[in-house]
Ligand code: B12
């Protein structure tokens with residue numbers, strides 16, 4: 270068979286005022302341009318476990334109606350879903366099926382709404398796909414009827430045995446960044462977290478030599494690729510993290526990852542990360558005021574417990590030459606309209622090299638979604654296209670919808686407009702120059 274892997278990448282947002290701002294704010298445009306074109310790692314993994322004897326190809330659709338014509342030549346098309354693009358994915362699936370192409374869907378959204386997806390596709394896969402996909406392919410060869418496939422009914426995915434994703438299928442495409450996974454899952458359970466919804470199984474680390482093997486495959490494609498680790502929380506295990514960094518040092522890469530604030534506790538790890546090419550860590554600080562974090566992480570109230578030391582932790586990380594992208598969620602239940610000023614003050618005082626602000630978003634399958642639905646606070650419960658992290662689709666507890674929306678615009682203007690970003694970044698570069706001078710002086714003294 271001819272099998273197509275179709276991703277709907279890029280970023281999404283609908284609020285027209287925000288889009289207008291987003292077009293002009295340098296901080297937003299910067300980051301958006303960098304990440305918008307990441308390919309789908311999930312689909313590249315599925316391509317790698319596809320049984321022998323099939324032709325496989327990777328495709329991108331920028332949006333609904335923009336699927337490439339070549340995808341209609343396939344016998345079977347696998348589509349990855351996030352909530353924000355799922356309606357676009359359903360529309361494409363409807364067109365493909367009308368043209369006689371068999372469609373299979375998986376990913377974060379349909380894993381929590383499989384019955385909804387079944388109205389548009391032939392096969393829906395719930396959960397991690399690596400052990401299910403080969404069976405789906407065989408089933409399509411046998412022409413079996415429509416069904417939902419659950420990963421939990423198959424052997425669990427052993428991350429110690431994952432193959433190299435089929436990065437080679439991207440050859441000739443203009444990607445500037447690539448994703449590599451070093452671990453899956455996270456020990457914490459934030460009530461809003463959509464990535465942990467599917468990976469409920471424990472935090473799992475891959476063998477360091479496999480991560481290196483995957484990166485070497487990427488280097489064969491692009492000499493110096495910039496790498497984003499597509500992990501939920503990379504440096505939970507500090508000893509393994511150090512081993513990983515030691516192996517990455519000789520590869521002379523530049524990379525970015527998402528991890529929790531505990532990375533700041535270990536100066537040796539931070540040194541190794543810098544040496545290994547870590548340029549930025551994205552950390553969910555969520556709120557500058559620790560009181561607002563109570564109850565947000567459901568297992569051990571981790572975020573509330575660490576909130577008070579957050580600014581100090583940011584400084585420690587940045588002193589090691591690694592920039593921090595601090596993420597704040599606006600509109601948590603304890604947030605009042607004061608929150609916008611508080612975030613601005615925190616970002617300036619730390620100072621944070623990068624700041625990401627998003628509004629509280631109820632992704633399907635999360636405890637947050639169920640709670641807001643039960644409290645009647647979702648404005649349009651099934652408008653999945655509004656699950657962008659920027660469009661307000663719920664009633665905040667201590668401010669109005671309009672206050673939240675206006676506060677987001679106000680804060681975005683101050684964080685990313687004018688010279689404020691440059692002002693926040695300057696101390697980082699000054700410190701880096703000092704570190705360089707010190708290291709240089711040390712070398713001369715020796
Ligand atoms: C890299 C990334 C991106 C890349 C995506 C590139 C791409 N084409 O996939 C970019 C930068 C483009 C991106 C954009 C957005 N993202 Co994003 N992103 C991530 C990130 C960091 C990693 C995703 C990843 O690679 N996972 C690893 C792979 C291996 O897992 P996977 O894709 O889920 O695939 C596995 C299974 O799902 C399954 N599977 C997947 N597809 C299929 C298909 C079939 C047929 C089968 C059988 C199985 C299957 O098998 C795979 C292997 O096990 C996650 C956070 C995280 N840590 O997970 C957020 C995350 C996915 N993003 C999120 C969001 C909100 C967005 C945006 C809406 C932001 C915005 N406002 O624009 C957009 C949405 C864009 C869109 N087009 O829909 C949310 C999504 C929540 C949700 N329920 O939808 C997440 C979870 C972050 C978060 N915690 O809030 N993102």
Ligand code: SF4
Pocket residue numbers: 455456457458459462463464465501502529553
């Ligand atoms: S720490 Fe991050 S990845 Fe882990 S549950 Fe919370 S939001 Fe999700």
